[in-house]
Amino acid sequence: MLRNESKIRVRYAETDQMGFVYYGNYAQYFEIGRVAALKEVGLSYRSMEENGFLLPVKSLKVNYIKAALYDDELTIVTEVRELPSNRIRFDYLILRDKELLVEGETTLFFMTKEAKPCRPPQFFIDQLKPLFS
Amino acid sequence: MLRNESKIRVRYAETDQMGFVYYGNYAQYFEIGRVAALKEVGLSYRSMEENGFLLPVKSLKVNYIKAALYDDELTIVTEVRELPSNRIRFDYLILRDKELLVEGETTLFFMTKEAKPCRPPQFFIDQLKPLFS
Amino acid sequence: MLRNESKIRVRYAETDQMGFVYYGNYAQYFEIGRVAALKEVGLSYRSMEENGFLLPVKSLKVNYIKAALYDDELTIVTEVRELPSNRIRFDYLILRDKELLVEGETTLFFMTKEAKPCRPPQFFIDQLKPLFS
């Protein structure tokens, strides 16, 4: 399994007039988590894209349990629990200390720069495979 | 059933370097759709909030079928298919002309300004009830 | 002179916990205004970009006079007061009814897709010139 914990601090811009983090902004937090998770095994999303592989999001699910507030330090826990095929699924937890605020999942797929779905690059599989045995 | 169609135009700020609307930004489009849907039956989300009723989001699901592009004119179709109880569910379609780009759903719940879950205000139910018989 | 008035409605996502539109979001409103101003003389920013001309922002100034609130209908007044050379300056007013909320200006420059500053395309000047005599 691939697992990463990343820390972020809630920005003022991310709150709304309810005084909470706007519900759409967790998608950014998930993105931070999955990029960090891939970096942990030497996979840079940036260089993947420079090499012609895009990873658009196919689906997103979020459950909002408790609101995150301005200036909170949040932990993003990201997991990939299965070896990716043409798709890759990430599961997320957003915590404030030990308190679970939000849980989510995204499925992404591989695509060429010409917008054609494709298989993941070989180096991608090579880096991840040892974690799933 | 409550149903609304709203039009928006994709802003440059909403794109990302893939050249698509960033996946998290559809949450904003859904919010525009549901506010417009409520307005259609004389319910102003703004005045509900001024009267002490908040409507935070409990869950979000999104399926991304095709990417929206900069300057696209999009139609947000919003539906409430069941009379709300303490929760209210909205279903969304995002279309470019007749082409379905994204489908989503959100469940929201009613909350007081003191952050306590509560029943919907009576005027809210009164406005919606005639649509669900 | 080139002049455009566009209407927008403040989104919930654009507010912050002060209950105002977040100060950085006016940059998006200005962008909406300048794109609409160019459209008024038949210039599509989208197709300019597809033809290889980018228009990044060189400078931004904003004065915040009064706060815009959630669900406000705002008017964005955009003006180009001088025929553009390699640079083009836009001036903006953001109004709620007749009340001035924000004033701003941006200077943009023309750039090729290879990130080289360049002269504006000839059709761009041709469309604008009649307005500045």
Place this chain on the structure above:
Amino acid sequence: MLRNESKIRVRYAETDQMGFVYYGNYAQYFEIGRVAALKEVGLSYRSMEENGFLLPVKSLKVNYIKAALYDDELTIVTEVRELPSNRIRFDYLILRDKELLVEGETTLFFMTKEAKPCRPPQFFIDQLKPLFS
């Protein structure tokens, strides 16, 4: 003088289809910088707000020199060069390694929760005064 250096990493959501950080997003980076600068002398913007003092932005200026890119690690240098009166001015530099990308300034003012301009709280001046002698 008050001075702070903070690091951030550019998020995918912050890019636009030009492949650069969207010009309006630097306002968020500046906000991160000024909050960190105040924290350095024991001033929490969050607790100031909880104590009834708001700090809305009065003016913003930005010069864009070079574009920041996805996944760049940026340094935000924030300075307060004069002891604040009813207003407080922050100056910012955004750097990638030693390379200057953006410079900016904001002026903010103190306001009560009832939206009346006011003097800064005494503890605010007490914390800052020793730095400006």
